[in-house]
Each structure stands twice: as C-alpha cells, then as structure tokens.
Amino acid sequence: MIPLYKPFMPETPQINEILKSGQLAYGKYGRAFEEQLSHYFETSNVLVTNTFNMAILVALTTLDVKAGDTVIVSPMACLASTQPLLSIGVIVQWADVDPMTGTLSPESVRSLMNIKPKAIIHNHYCGYPGHIDEINAIGNEFGIPVIDDGIEAFGSEYKGKKIGNVGSDVTIFSFNPVRIPNTLDGGAVIFKDDKLFEKSKLIRDAGIDRTQFRDNLGEISPNCDITMIGHSATPMEINTYIGTQQMENVDSLLSTQRENAKLWKQWYASNLNGKPIENHNSNPNFWVFGILAEDKIEMIKEMRSKGYYASGVHINNNIYSVFGKSDFLPGVEYFSNHFVAVPSGWWVDLKDELNV
Template identity: 55%
Template sequence: MIPLFKPYMPELKKIEEILYSGKLTSGFYRNGFEHKLKDFFRTDRYITANTFSNAIYVTLTALGIGAGDEIIASPMACLVSTQPYLTMGIKIIWADVDPLTGTLDPDNVRKKITPKTKAIVHNHFCGYPGYLSEINSIGYEKGIFIINDCIEAFGSESDDKLIGLDGADASVFSFGPVRIPNTIDGGGVIFKDHDIYKKSILIRDCGIDRTLFRDELGEINPECDINLKGYSAMMNEVNAYIGFCQMDVTNKLLNAQRKNALIWDSFLLENAIGIPIARKNTKPNYWIYGMRVKNKRKTIETFRDQGYYASGVHVNNNIYSVFGDDSYLSGVVEFNNSFVAVPCGWWLNSDG
C-alpha cells in the first residue's frame, strides 16, 4: 500500500566522519543548516532546535509568554503542537475553524480574546495555509503575538509569500521524520523582531552567551552572567548534517508533491469522490492531499482498497480531558467529520 507518510533520506557520505570527529554539537553542520534555511526563506532571523517541542519552548520564553497566560489555538492540530503550551502552564482557549479548510476562523478568534490572551497560535492544517492576513491583523490590532504553527507547513505559501515571512511574530517548524526537510528530530523558528531573535539564541543554549562564557584558558568565566531562563535545545551535528544535505533537494521534493496534487485534482474532478481543500492565493506544500467527503469512513476504506493509505490524519484535540475544555465547536465537528487525506508525497509516482 502506498503510505501517507514516508521519511526522505539522502545519501549521507560524511555521517561516519562526523560520528567519530569528536565534534558532535555546535559545529559546521548546525551552522550550515541554519544558513541554508536562512537562504531558503531569505531571512537572517532563523534558529534551529533539537526538537519541535523545544522550538516552541524557546519561542514562548523569548516572547515572554508563560504560566497563567492564555493562548488561542485550533483543536485541529497535532498533539505535538498543543501539549507544550500545557506543560508551560499556559491555558489554551480553543477557537473554531472554517469547516471548508480546517484552519482558524478569524471571526471566532476575535470572540475568544480576553485580557489574559497573549498569543494566537495559527495552525496551518496539514500544510494548507490559513487566513494569514486576517489573523495577523487581529494580533496587530489587539497587541497580541501571532505564532504560526508550521509543523506541517514548510514551504507552503500565501499571497506569494512563504509562511514565516507573512508578518507573524514567530513561525515554528518541525523537522520530524515525515517532514520536509527532516532531521529525524528537530525544529526551527523564524522571528519577526531582530532583538527577540538574538534573545532566542541565548535561550536555546541555557541562557549562555558563548562569546563570553569561557576565559582565555578555556575555563568557565565567572564574570559571564546568566540572566535568562533557557533550555538545552541546540541541534547536534548528526541531525543538522541530515538537514544540511536535504536542503539541496527540498525544492525538488516540494515541486514533486505539487505535481502529484494536480493529478489528484483531475482524479477528483473525474470521479466526484470529494471536494479538494483549496483557497485562492495559497500554495500548499501538499504534505498530504486533503479533501472533504460525505462519508469519511467509506472513502478511507475505498482508497485503501485501491492501495492508497487514506486517513483523517488528526483528531480534534478538544476531545482530550488533559486540556480541560471540551467546548462544542461546530466548524471543528463539520471539518473533522468530512476530512480525508491521501498520499501526495514525492514517493507517490515511484511507488505507484
């Protein structure tokens, strides 16, 4: 059966050299991976982290968001995207989604804002861009941070701009096993504000300023103060090398997925199985190909019978008691009951 997800792995000619180099962290490839990411996004405010969760923690700490604060988020997201906020002691207020796209409904977001709201976390469901200009405008108007949850949206575009360059205060990316690019595990963040970006570099390394941390003998310098809370979140050389190599083919893989999406567009048009998830002026990365159907279970079974591993991918997080909010959200229910994804990855034609 053609899988819905499949990790890409390039030839890794120097992996053994790195493993036995004695330099497994903070070396050439972490810096090189970050430089390639900065070139891809044409920004100088991109950092990497060793996990997606740590990328979120660094982001929240850099923005000054913590225990007792509230954030507004979509329950139509991966648990990896939502659980970190709970572990920081942040209260999540669920907002409804547009039932046609699975992304945040700007009008409903407005209704959820309280004096405790510090950020809106904007998930771009399965790589399909949400209402970026509308959500970003709310943040600007209300003085609330906007955090793009780009766990599945690397390379997705809206209004001819890559998500991450749209004006959000921070955009958090995953480099997990089934992402493009993947580093087996890892994450990254683009910050809008240069000072917050510089602050985040210290936060991801236990608050340490490496230019001052050691003296001329290489000993820890007691005069180097640590005045920021931080994390051990630096990406190691092995993971960074994998990402470094993948950046050379990232556009090729994204283009292959978009070509596959055109084939699915024609298939749905000819067979009237479902309605593709689509919005004007957006360009998904087609991590998966999404559609809305009348009978979700039957459609999944039909595609699987034909050799395509179809799935609903995620379930709405407000069903989980850990979040303490099982509010009924009509758009979420409608979307979750109708959404089906089929494989659209770079491997589709070669396996099919």
C-alpha cells in the same frame, strides 16, 4: 499499500567522519543548515533546535509566555503542537476553525480577545495555509504576537511568499522523520523582530552568552551571569548535517508533490463523494492531499481498497481531558468529521495509476 507518509533520506557521505571527529554538538553544520534556511526563507532570523517541542518552548519563552498565561490555539493540529504548552503551565483556549480549511477562524479568534491572550498559535493544517492576513491583523490590532505553526507546512506559500516570511511574528517548523526536510528530529524558529531573535539565541542555549561564558583559561567565568530562563535546545551536528543534505533536494521533492496534487484534483473532479480543499491565496506543499468527503469512513475505505492509505491524519485535540473543559466548536466538528488525506508525497507516481 502506498503509505501516507514516508521519510526521505538523501546520501550522507560525511556521517562517519562527523561521528569520529569528536565535534558532535552544535557547530559548523548547525550554522550551515541555518544559513541554507535563511536563504530559503529570505530572512536571517532563523534558529534551529534539537526538537520541534523545543522550537515551541524557545518561541514561547522568548515571547515571555509563562505559566498561567492564556494562548489561543486551534484544536485541529498535531498533538505535538499543543501538548508542549501544558508542560509550562499555559492555559490553552481553543478557537474554532474554518470548516472548509481546518485552519483558525478569524471571527472565532476575534471573539476571544476579551480574555487577553498572550499569543495566538496559527496552525496551517497538513500544510494548507490559513487566513494569514486576517489572523495577523487581529494580532496587530490587539498587540498580541502570532505564531505560525508550520509543523507540516515547510515550503507552503501564501500570496507568493513562503510560510516563515509572510509577516507573522514567529514561525515554527518541525524536522521530524516524516517532514520535509527531516533531520531525524529537530525544529526551527523564525522571528520577524531582530531583538527577539537575538534573545532567542540565548534562550536556546540555557540562557548562556557564549562570548562571555568562559575565561582566558577556558574555565566557566563567575562574571558571566545567567539572567533569563533558557532551554537545552541546540541541535547536534549529525542532525544538522542531514538537514544540509536534505535542503539540496527540497525543491524537487515539493515539485513532485505539487504535480501529484494536480493529478488528484483531476481525479476528484469526477468523484462525487469528496472535493479537494480549496487553496485560497496559497500554494500548499501537499505533504498530503486533503479532501472534504461526504462520508469520511467510506472515502477512507474506498481509497484504501485502491491501494492508497487514506486517513484523517489528526483528531481534534479538544477531545482530550488533559486540556480541560472544551466548548462545542461547530467548525471543528464539521472539519474533523469530513477531512480525509491521501498520499501525494515524492514516493507516489500517479500518472499511470489514476489514468487522468
């Protein structure tokens, strides 16, 4: 069975040297990885974290989102994107999604402006960019920051620009094992605003200003005050070193995934049970290849019988009681009942198998 996900790992010849160096905390490889990401996204305001969970918390803390604040969120997301909000006491307000894409419905988001949310988190489901201009316009109109949740969208593009540099206030990424790139575990935050970026660097490191933290003897200085809530979110050198090696392969891996997507599109052109997700103004990374199936269960069975591990990937998070009562959301209901993903990753060779 061809898997839906598979971790990629390049050659990592410096691992043993790093392990024996005694320099395991955030250092030269952490900075090098951030520089690579800055070049990739064409922005200098990139911060790497030790987990995706911490990327979310650093982003929210930097935006002064606190316990009791309401944040608009899509139920069609990985649970890793939504659970961290509850850990700091945020009230999750579900918005509906476009039933054809699984991403936030601008009309639904606009209808929730009366509750005065503190932020909007815009998940780009399985790497398929959502209605970015429309959601950002709502955020700008009402003075509410928009966080692009790119947990599965590294390398995805919208109107010729990469997610991470499409005008949103903040973008978050995951580098867990089945993402590209992966650092075993990790995340990143990108800020559009320079002042917020500078603030986030302190928040990532427990609120510490390292230029003043120690005195001339190397002792912790009592004159260095901690003025804001922070997190222990700096990455380890092993992880970021792996990230630097991953970045050398990102373009070729994404190219393979996009070539596989073209073949899937040709194959599904003659399959009456499903049609591909349409890419409005976007070029997804095709972390998976998404289909809207007439019969979801039958499509999953059909593709697995052909040797491809098909799946719905995520379940709509508004079913979980931990988030409290949820209203019926028709777009979420439709998308959740029809979405199927098939493998399109770098490990899949479709040219001979699909005969298209």
